[in-house]
Amino acid sequence: MSAFLTVGNLSAVLRGNRQRVLRSVSFSIDTGEVLGLVGESGAGKSMIGKAILGILPSAIEIIEGEIVLDGQDLQTMLPADRRRLIGATAALIPQDPLTALNPSRRIEPQITNRLVDILGWSKADARVRALELLNEVHIDNPERVMASYPHELSGGMRQRVLIASAFAANPKLVVADEPTTALDVTVQKQILRLIRDLQQRHATAMVFVTHDLGVVSKVCQRLSVLYGGKFVENASVPDFFAGPTHAYSRALLAATPKYTDPDASLVPVDEAVIEAVAAEVAAADEEWRHAR
Amino acid sequence: MKLLRAILVRLATMSVTLIGAAVVVFFVIRVVPGNPIAMMLPPGASEDDIARLTAHYGLDKTLFEQFGIWLSGVFRGDFGTSISLRQPVMPLVLGRLPATLELAIFALVIAVVIGGVLALTGVRHRETRTETAIDVANGIGLSIPDFLWALILIVLFGVLMPVFHISGRISPSLDLPFVTQFYVFESFARLRFDLWWDLLKHMFMPALALAIPLAAIISQLLKQSLKETMHLDYVTLSRTKGYSENHVILSEALPNAMLPTLTLIGVQFTFLIGGTVIIERLFSYEGLGNMAIDAVINRDLPLIQGIVIVFALLFTIINLVVDMTYALLNPRLRHA
Numbered sequence: 001m002s003a004f005l006t007v008g009n010l011s012a013v014l015r016g017n018r019q020r021v022l023r024s025v026s027f028s029i030d031t032g033e034v035l036g037l038v039g040e041s042g043a044g045k046s047m048i049g050k051a052i053l054g055i056l057p058s059a060i061e062i063i064e065g066e067i068v069l070d071g072q073d074l075q076t077m078l079p080a081d082r083r084r085l086i087g088a089t090a091a092l093i094p095q096d097p098l099t100a101l102n103p104s105r106r107i108e109p110q111i112t113n114r115l116v117d118i119l120g121w122s123k124a125d126a127r128v129r130a131l132e133l134l135n136e137v138h139i140d141n142p143e144r145v146m147a148s149y150p151h152e153l154s155g156g157m158r159q160r161v162l163i164a165s166a167f168a169a170n171p172k173l174v175v176a177d178e179p180t181t182a183l184d185v186t187v188q189k190q191i192l193r194l195i196r197d198l199q200q201r202h203a204t205a206m207v208f209v210t211h212d213l214g215v216v217s218k219v220c221q222r223l224s225v226l227y228g229g230k231f232v233e234n235a236s237v238p239d240f241f242a243g244p245t246h247a248y249s250r251a252l253l254a255a256t257p258k259y260t261d262p263d264a265s266l267v268p269v270d271e272a273v274i275e276a277v278a279a280e281v282a283a284a285d286e287e288w289r290h291a292r
Numbered sequence: 293m294k295l296l297r298a299i300l301v302r303l304a305t306m307s308v309t310l311i312g313a314a315v316v317v318f319f320v321i322r323v324v325p326g327n328p329i330a331m332m333l334p335p336g337a338s339e340d341d342i343a344r345l346t347a348h349y350g351l352d353k354t355l356f357e358q359f360g361i362w363l364s365g366v367f368r369g370d371f372g373t374s375i376s377l378r379q380p381v382m383p384l385v386l387g388r389l390p391a392t393l394e395l396a397i398f399a400l401v402i403a404v405v406i407g408g409v410l411a412l413t414g415v416r417h418r419e420t421r422t423e424t425a426i427d428v429a430n431g432i433g434l435s436i437p438d439f440l441w442a443l444i445l446i447v448l449f450g451v452l453m454p455v456f457h458i459s460g461r462i463s464p465s466l467d468l469p470f471v472t473q474f475y476v477f478e479s480f481a482r483l484r485f486d487l488w489w490d491l492l493k494h495m496f497m498p499a500l501a502l503a504i505p506l507a508a509i510i511s512q513l514l515k516q517s518l519k520e521t522m523h524l525d526y527v528t529l530s531r532t533k534g535y536s537e538n539h540v541i542l543s544e545a546l547p548n549a550m551l552p553t554l555t556l557i558g559v560q561f562t563f564l565i566g567g568t569v570i571i572e573r574l575f576s577y578e579g580l581g582n583m584a585i586d587a588v589i590n591r592d593l594p595l596i597q598g599i600v601i602v603f604a605l606l607f608t609i610i611n612l613v614v615d616m617t618y619a620l621l622n623p624r625l626r627h628a
Contacts, residue, residue, distance in 0.1 A: 053532045058419070080536065087534015100525040104547045104623055114533040149623040162529075 003028035004172050004205045010051065010065035011288075012229075021060060022047060023230035023284060031172065032203040034196075036216035036237070038252070039226035045209045046095075047229070049175040052207065054086050070172065087118045091166035093176040093195065097158035097183070101150035108146035111165045119169055133164035137194055156187040160194065167198050173205045180215065192218060213256040217241055225249045228281040248277040306608045313604035314366070314597070318359050321596050328375045328591035349375060362597065371601070372594035376587070381598035385580065389602060390473035391461055392572070392579035396565050398476070398495055399502035403564075404557070406503065407510025414511070415518040415541055426511065433508030438567045442501035442574045449497060457494045459576040466490060498575040502567050506560050513556055517549040551622055558614030562607045 112126035134142035450458035569581035
């Protein structure tokens with residue numbers, strides 16, 4: 001079957017600046033597949049997720065390329081149609097559960113509002129669905145949680161609520177934007193397992209943005225390594241961990257702590273490798289400018 | 293239990309505030325030069341007459357004795373007798389208070405509506421010329437004080453385009469069936485829209501003059517906090533759910549962004565009530581502020597004291613209402 005999401009040759013710039021922040025990014029994801037986007041901070045991995053969901057900051061402008069979601073090109077759609085398509089088929093699991101819930105509203109409407117307002121469910125049906133989801137994310141006493149305000153819940157609980165909310169409308173695509181980064185290490189593992197379980201049970205396509213290669217090895221089937229908004233390596237997870245082909249990927253892998261060997265010393269990414277990959281990005285830019 | 297305790301503490305602080313206001317006003321107006329007796333008697337009155345009248349109003353006693361007499365009266369609900377009007381102070385003050393309250397509330401409503409609409413429009417069209425225009429308008433609204441707005445409005449809508457009344461509270465030719473002093477509310481309740489409309493035409497310009505600076509402040513602050521809120525994660529998340537920009541602003545950002553504005557409105561509303569003193573004078577509006585100026589001109593000490601106490605009580609009540617509303621709207625404070 002064809003890919004549920006295809007991103008083709010996507011380039012974006014900071015408004016009023018010719019320097020690209022996304023550099024001809026292309027990938028596609030099938031239903032039930034998880035793609036990891038890996039890179040250091042500022043590499044543009046979150047930006048790709050935001051571009052897919054139509055929530056790029058106003059300072060960033062897509063200048064080229066296409067994002068095809070469920071067979072429809074988002075770039076050519078009317079904004080209102082695009083919003084509705086994204087709301088109905090895709091969802092976001094945000095990075096920081098402490099800031100991603102509206103502090104002045106109870107939990108229930110924050111899970112059910114998309115179902116009721118966008119998809120036209122009845123309030124009663126949406127409530128049943130929300131209770132079901134809270135059970136699925138292993139929240140005890142879901143009735144009480146639904147009537148709570150965000151400040152009454154712990155960070156882990158809030159992230160569970162957000163995951164439940166993301167899967168509420170049976171999305172075909174979920175963008176997980178560093179969903180465990182802001183959590184306690186003890187909670188991280190549970191949340192990660194939860195996301196993977198839900199993803200497998202619902203056969204959701206998923207873009208998993210992270211800087212943690214350890215997380216990628218647990219959740220993803222394929223991964224793409226970014227540097228400066230450009231893909232430097234695309235590989236399947238087994239191949240990648242067996243031996244990355246790109247020097248930068250190798251350096252990144254060597255810089256990741258290994259749970260199997262916690263005493264091994266970490267290797268910082270070599271400056272020569274950074275220079276080489278930066279030069280590669282600059283060369284690609286030159287070629288791109290030439291082609292235009 | 294906790295609530296009861298909070299209420300008691302609150303009442304105690306309110307009483308302290310009021311007693312403080314009473315002390316300050318009592319002594320300050322007696323330090324200021326000017327003699328009420330001199331204002332009452334014709335020039336050339338004999339020393340004897342002056343002494344007799346001074347004794348009649350108790351002004352020959354020491355300051356502390358006078359204060360004691362006045363305060364003990366206040367606790368019995370007796371605020372003394374107005375020297376210039378020769379009537380008990382409290383009925384006079386309470387008779388004028390509704391006119392001022394109606395004016396202030398009307399001004400507040402205008403300010404919230406104008407300020408709110410400008411803030412929401414500014415956020416909806418942020419980083420465009422519309423926002424710049426709103427910023428300029430806010431700047432003008434803020435930099436011109438209310439009494440100057442009053443004069444500008446009088447020239448515009450009273451003289452050049454005479455659509456509103458510039459003087460008084462209601463047209464003198466009308467028969468007034470009212471039993472309360474809340475004319476606007478009562479005329480509305482009695483479905484006497486002819487009177488209601490006449491009242492509004494009188495109230496509109498003074499209310500607008502009071503409202504413009506407050507509207508500018510509300511617009512500026514609310515727009516700023518809305519803009520900050522629009523960058524927060526929960527707002528972004530609701531965009532991904534398929535909501536329109538308008539919905540995101542109104543139902544996700546606004547309930548949180550309006551909290552700081554609400555506190556400010558409370559403080560600014562008390563300033564606005566202070567502003568009614570001059571504005572009522574400019575429009576010959578028969579409210580408490582206008583009476584306050586007469587009282588000061590006539591050195592009518594008991595009347596000044598009565599008016600100040602009522603204003604002080606009003607301010608403490610406004611603060612209480614603001615705090616309660618804030619707690620009601622902010623779930624994080626509800627259990628505290």
